Amino acid sequence: MKTVPSSAVERDLATEVNSRRTFAIISHPDAGKTTLTEKLLYYGGAIQEAGAVRARRGAKAATSDWMEMEKQRGAFCSSRRSPYDRYDGFTLNLLDTPGHADFSEDTYRTVSAADNAVMLVDAAKGLEPQTRKLFEVCRLNGLPIFTFCNKLDRPSLEPLELLDQIEREFDLPTYAVNWPIGSGDAFKGVYHRPTREVHLFDAAVTKESRAKKGEDKSTKGLSVLPVGDATLTERIGEELHAQLMEDIELLDELGSDLDLDAVHAGSLTPVFFGSGMNNFGVQLFLDTFLGYSVRPRGRETSDGVIGPTDDAFTGFVFKLQANMDPRHRDKVAFVRVVSGKFERGMKVTNARTKKAVALSRPSQLFGQDKTVLECGYAGDVIGLNNPGSFAIGDTLYTGKRRVLPPIPTFSPELFAYLRNADTGKYKQFQKGVAELLGEGAVQVMYSRDSLKQDPILAAVGQLQFEVVQARMAQEYGVETTLDMLPFNVARWVEGGWDAVDAAGRIFNAQCVKDVWGAPVLLFKNAWNVDQLVADTPEIGTLSPFSKPPAAD
Template sequence: MHVRARRYLALLAALAPVARGVASSSPVGAGASTQAREALRRRNLAIISHPDAGKTTLTEKLLLYGGAINQAGAVKAKGEQRRATSDFMELEQQRGISISSTVLAYEYQGYKTLILDTPGHQDFSEDTYRTLAAADNAVMLIDGAKGLEPQTRKLFEVARLRRLPIFTFVNKLDRPSLSPLQICDQIEAEFGIRCCPVLWPIGSGDRFKGVLDRRTSVVHLFARGARGAIAETVAELPLNSAELREMLNDDELHAQLLEDAEILDELAPPLDLAAIASGDITPVFFGSAMSNFGVQLFLNAFMQLGLPPAARAVEDGGAGAAADFENGAIEAGTRVVQPTHAEFSGFVFKLQANLDPRHRDRMAFVRVCSGTFEPGLRVKHSRLKGKELTLSQVQSISGNERTTLDEACYPGDVIGINNPAGTFAIGDTIYTGSERISYSKIPSFSPEVFALCTNPSPSKYKQFAKGLEQLLDEGAVQRLRERGDMDGGAGAAPILAAVGPLQFEVVQSRLQSEYGVDVTLERLPFAAARWALAGWGAVEQATADGKLLGVRKLEDTWGRPVLLFPSEWKLNSVLADCTTLLQLRPYAVAPDIEERRRK
């Protein structure tokens, strides 16, 4: 059994197991400490999918059934339709896509539930990767008609890299779909993870009647509800009920359901918490987020099967930077911090500018990993050599709504800390106590598109500089400079670097809408970037040896050399000749000392 599964089950057994079936109003035993009880009643999940699989719609319906909203919003709202809670940026509402990860929290059946809604488009995948670092569970959303798609495959591998339990929700069964057995076969063949169907569909498209809950052998039949409203349950009948055939009014569907149920009982693996925790099986649910079929049943099951906050790996003296990214697993012997650790600790997984555009605010999203956080707590900043900070202005966040935090927070929670001076970077750890804690850092990925960013209105230079600084601090787009350009100022246009071109559109749109500045972006002819960890001396030597012809040499905001390659062929050539000399790497993390940082 994987070490994470063992630790989880041992912790759960010590503090009173969560029973399967009907959710308990008191999910944790009363004899445990307040911190342990609160940690074990946290459930957070990150939803990952290919674009247009219905991720934002599912998020809205989970909020609806959780009681966080009264009516689910639409991805592209028309007329008096309500906008999606998770997509609050103007560009998100115009495009009908998720651009930035969102934290949404609510109470449900005695559990504190956090949904980490993530972008699906590949150009915004870096934000998704970072959000997965803060998650304890991942929900893989699949379009029932299309099966596995490219971005789903990529994000699954990242979720597996971080050893997250993976729940699968097959969506859009109210449209003609692949057979459920075919979808399960795809998942098992491509991902090497066994499927354990929990909710099994009865028909698809116009013949989609409901689902079988295999845990209880109860069939739930639905009637389509009004758009955005909770679906009406027509009936709940035992699988072997004589009335079921009559209620279905479809002999073929009834016969197929009985046959499927018999096959699944023989071939599907048992629903085992340890196997879920270790990633050996994925519980599979079928339904329709748009029509509300099966969503609440999924939510109820997730409360019972989802993992509470887990132990987190800690770097040993800074030597293991980005260890989670490279190695993923928390292996035996690795130093970890348990959620029940008495001292507070947490890490920054997201930075966001202008949640409230009227105040030009900047917010650091911190995932609480251990201990108890209360407003006014004095913490140490791990990257800044233990610099002490008093966290008095702390927010509770749900979408773009913020409220002043006036209660204690526990492992699994996400808090927002004001970050006006840019004190925090992605991956920073804060902690209390005498023992330094530094969680494995979250890397910035190698950009693939580059552009000169120019301000055609010199009179708006201050707005341009401030807006660019605040937006780039979020980390989705990076700024590169010529070496020695200390001010990055009026004399030289900054070079922006991103994973995908849509990130540039976001910067342009937000500079215009949030700062009143129109900018021009001129694409540059480079295809890849690498950080030279060996430093400028090695770069100069490689240049003198003629190894970097056609390669542009810039520096990042920390003053470190970044090489831009015109083609993959040139990159591979330099890797073949200079791997040892330059120590090239496709990602970077914020250094432990902020001396070299320049705005």
């Protein structure tokens, strides 16, 4: 583990906070999220050569795809934080999210740690189901949303149609910051409205090929022309030039100024066009995004709103990950800094356990790589060695006690007992269950019958089960089987066990307990839920999500 120079330790708190930009990327699978992530990291200097998901055989695997199942499937199965060095005076924290629908709850937790969201759209397909779901997650969290329409080097929908989809389906006005000139084989570049310049696209010239030749990595290597340049018609063709002039006139009529207050309120999305695979429009997006996005924001706590420049340190755990380094069987808690200054070795209080914890081994993480972290500020994400001290949603603080809102757990749709196929590996099985299921990648429940000790996995989709079984085999050497249960709806009993006992015998449902010991009813369908509520008013209120016990 190498140590980061501590030259930034004494920087002014407000200056540090103002320079932070923390954002999450959301998209439907196959929209190009992994590739865009790699290109953003490449432009920011975090990696030397960008990998791509396509053509994995013989190609460099994506740097941030560290889990074996991700390499095989090309899907993100966990969320990670990618630290940038300072870029143009900014420190960027990129929170990557799983694109697969089965991991929507993991995405919700990750988005809760972000201040901005980048919505990636496949320009040929437009809005897709998972994009819609994740958009709602971002809207629930009140995040400003920036849209990047990807793959313009392939045949695409008309830009006005893409804007119309966003406005119509999300009830979200759009503002085109860039405007594409053609698409597919006829894609010639983008018109950048703030500078009234045309950035010309050449499919044969990529960022990586220029860097390998020792040329400047900046966008200066691209052809950038003022919109009135006399050679523009020759460069893009007469027909596309005429169309561009018409489009610019239309855009100017719609208004040339961007309402940043509306962007920050989440009621207007700036839209960009480009090609992540060809590194086109990515740095242009990044540079513009830095000027439009918001710095770390204040958060509601049990003691009122706390600002990012508050002197007292506050943070919350939004992600747990076991075995990021299989050689050391480590367990890492990801903490988003909300206020104040984090310093290596500082002592904080965990609001849930009321215990003091010394944060003596903090790190930044990028894939499997760890770097010792000396200090951090609001917006930063810190990896903490977690021998069992933390749970998802824990608030850590110094000074006056304050508690951030808990992160809710949503209703799963698939349920199965996880069985140990080799009774000779009892200890390995129990260790794997404790560590992997503690991450929250799937929910875990238990039977009320003390003789049934196997955990009940509860998930949104089948892939979550497959990931758990694969990691049990790879990381703990334990083969497992699943015994599926005939339920697809879960409801938490808000009245607790008293309400369950008052209801007496419960029909068409099975009562289990969650990891906090709270009662959960499993149903075969929503109709059974309505029937129970109508027939058994003693059961009280049923909720589709739960929260950890309050930190009193």
